[in-house]
Amino acid sequence: MIHIFFSSQRLYRTAFLDTRVIMSAEPLIALDHISLIYPGNISPAITDISFSVCEGDLVAILGPSGCGKTTVLRVIAGFERPTQGQVSISGKLVASPNAWVEAENRGVGMVFQDYALFPHLTVMQNVAFGLRHSTPHSQHEKVREVLTLVGLGGFESHYPNALSGGQQQRVALARALAPRPAVLLLDEPFSNLDPDMTERMREELLEILERTGSTSILVTHDHEEALDMADNVAVLNTGRLEQLGTPDEIYHTPTTEFVADFVGQADFVPGQISKGKVVTEVGIFENVRKIQEQTRVLVMIRPDDVRIRPCETASAQVLRRHFRGSENLYRVLLPSGQLLYSSESSTAVYPVGTTVEVHVETIHTVVFPQEQKCPHP
Amino acid sequence: MLSYDDLQALWLTLQLATVTVCVLLIVGTPIAWWLAHSRSKLQTIVEAVVALPLVLPPTVLGFYLLIAMSPQGIIGSPWLQFTDATLSFSFTALVIASTLYSLPFVVQPLQTSFEAVGSMPLETASMLRASPVDAFISVASPLALRGYITATVLGFAHTLGEFGVVLMVGGSIPGKTKVLSISIYDHVETLEYAQAHTLSGGLLLFSFITLLIVYTINRRLPIRVA
Known part of the structure; x- marks a missing residue:
């Protein structure tokens, strides 16, 4: 049993790497002077945000609630159109004053804060939702692969309401990974889990992201989570980027008092x-x-x-x-x-x-x- | 037990209610969707217009529709040109009138359920490469199933029971525009209480059973969104 589990994981990784275009020099995602003012508001939700994410990296967007971190994620996903600036994914301009690519065509995957599983579909159908363009046989194969990857093999016919919080999160992760997105967005993925569960899921998530070579952006208000998981941390305060750096830089050499105080x-x-x-x-x-x-x-x-x-x-x-x-x-x-x-x-x-x-x-x-x-x- | 006339009225009423509900679901879905998701300032106005039949005397609605659908009216005259038939006092006229009259009974439950579903499932679907139409069909509408059941039943039942509007717009032509509620009125007017009892009792029982079924289904439906 254990042997099968591991060998299928290895297969999965190989399949993943084969279909990936390796581009090490150029960032996979680039945000260039992004600002956004919500309709009817005077003050901007985010102001002049620029950063980029390299292939295979995990960047954490860290900040207190209301700092605009989720807005940044929604801009990348394509749910919000920035008032100024541009976003490119895999070298392609997806949002700018003159260009716009709809969310469904960006090749972005997302794990939502409350998982947002479709309650009327089984685990199998949820995970297969993003694979509907492929044949039933390959859908089945891929669903089994990702469910094994997240440790939920055998739960295919369950409905989401029959699963625990941790299991629902794994399904959400499997569902987001199944279509092999260029980038995975994680919106406060641990905020609905018990604290002791969080630690374990963090480990598992990191392992899965590494195994699949995923490029990801994690939104969190928890500095420990950001420091522990991310390759780079972007600290946001009142819609502005306070500091962008490695977890060590952010912790030991904060450039502003806000960062110094917020991060630890x-x-x-x-x-x-x-x-x-x-x-x-x-x-x-x-x-x-x-x-x-x-x-x-x-x-x-x-x-x-x-x-x-x-x-x-x-x-x-x-x-x-x-x-x-x-x-x-x-x-x-x-x-x-x-x-x-x-x-x-x-x-x-x-x-x-x-x-x-x-x-x-x-x-x-x-x-x-x-x-x-x-x-x- | 039922006379030929009454059977004809019953058949016509069922036809009218079925067609009207189908039209209402097709017309009501985009309106309800727009009302649930739009941030437009027009929203309040549209909401009020849709709700008008709830407060308007049916004869008022019927009167305006009668004028609009007459051979000289704004709907009736082009209709005459294109189809070579007059619109007023026809089955089509009944369908148009019933659709307007029952619109709030379909739009409001749909709007409520679309609001309960929210935008999250749609955003999730778009992250899984579903187009907006695909997301609506495969995610939003199944999640709004309760709303659809309620809308269908209310729309159907309300069309069954309408009187004023159909009388104004359709007249009372047996086999063509004379519906059940008008038959009951005619029976009472001519003191045929036995027939009036049969039809009224039948409608009462039918309405009660339908509502009972809807509430049972709604209670047992596995999907609870809100």
Whole structure:
């Protein structure tokens, strides 16, 4: 049984690669200065969004709700026409002021947030929906292939309402993959799953995407999901692209305070440039951005860069311990009144009120001029 | 038990209701679809026009239709030119009048069910390379099945029972435009209560059974969209 499972997966991958045109140099999807204003609205839903996705990559669009990330996905899918800018898929212009390709002709697959399975069709019929142009025999073959791929072989005759949330999601994924789309769009695919299920489905999804060589765009509000899964992350805020980079870049060297704060926990400690260094209450840092002398700045500090040690003569104090299972997150009050979070191991337990020494050990120093409004005082 | 005249009226009524429902479903589907999905400002106006027969006295609708379908009227005169026959007091006139009169009973349930289906299944279908027409036929209309059943039954039953409009537009020509409800009226007018009872009781029973069947089907239908 296991042997058959694996060999059919290998067959599937081979079939996939054979039909694919390998284009490594040019991006598979390119968004060029896309803006969109919904009819009747004054302010744009998205403004001047540009990024591209290379073949086989997974790009995550990350942002809080209402930041326009789903709009970006809908523009790529062909559900919304951008007011400005152009979109091309596989080198072909699909949306611009002069060109328009309908959604059904773009070769794009999508997994919707609530899966959107057709309730009147069986699993088999749902997955075969995108294959109706091929012969019944090859439809059957392909459906079996993808259902095996997502681990749902044997569920062909079930109706969607008889499946669990996780199973429905697998069907939605199989259905989207079956016609072999040039790009797969994933709209918050884990938001309707139980947390413990999410972790497992993430792993599985990554494995399936890799095995099928899929190029995908994932929309999410969960920074952990984005950092964990994506090759590149595009962080959106109020319809604008704040930063585009690898998960490491986004986390360690955010270019804006919004990104610093949204992607993981961050504190902003005030400081000043003095003698070519950034001087703060918690230590002295490199002036990496070569900011002018005497400028007041904010230094981004992540909890995992902050070490605390109990010390009776110290003046910082533990205000609260958040036990997260794998870590203890401490809220520490500095003598100046500044709050700082520190991540310690799960066994390092210090009661509230403990006076502690604070050490900050950063590899990447991220400094913002203080004139910018700080979102997380 | 039923006289030849009554049987003729019954047959004519069933024919009229069947044809009218078919026309209504064909005409009502695009209107309901547009009302459910359009963001146009015209929507409210169209909605009000469709609902007019609900509040308008049937004689008012019948009166205007009679004038429009007369040999000099805006529908009747071109009709006479093309077909060489007068439109008023014909079966076709009855179908046109019934279609307008029963329009809200078909459009409203369809519109409600199309709204319940929403645009998500259509977008999903388009991601699976289905054209809009294909998506409508293979996804939206099966999902709107309840709406179609309700619309069909309401349209049929409402056409069975109409009186004022058919009397104005069709007159009361036995075998041609004299429908069941007019027969009942004639029987009562001539004090033939026994015949009136038979026809009325029959219609009452028929209406009740149809509604019973519709509600049963609706309750047991496996597809629940909303």
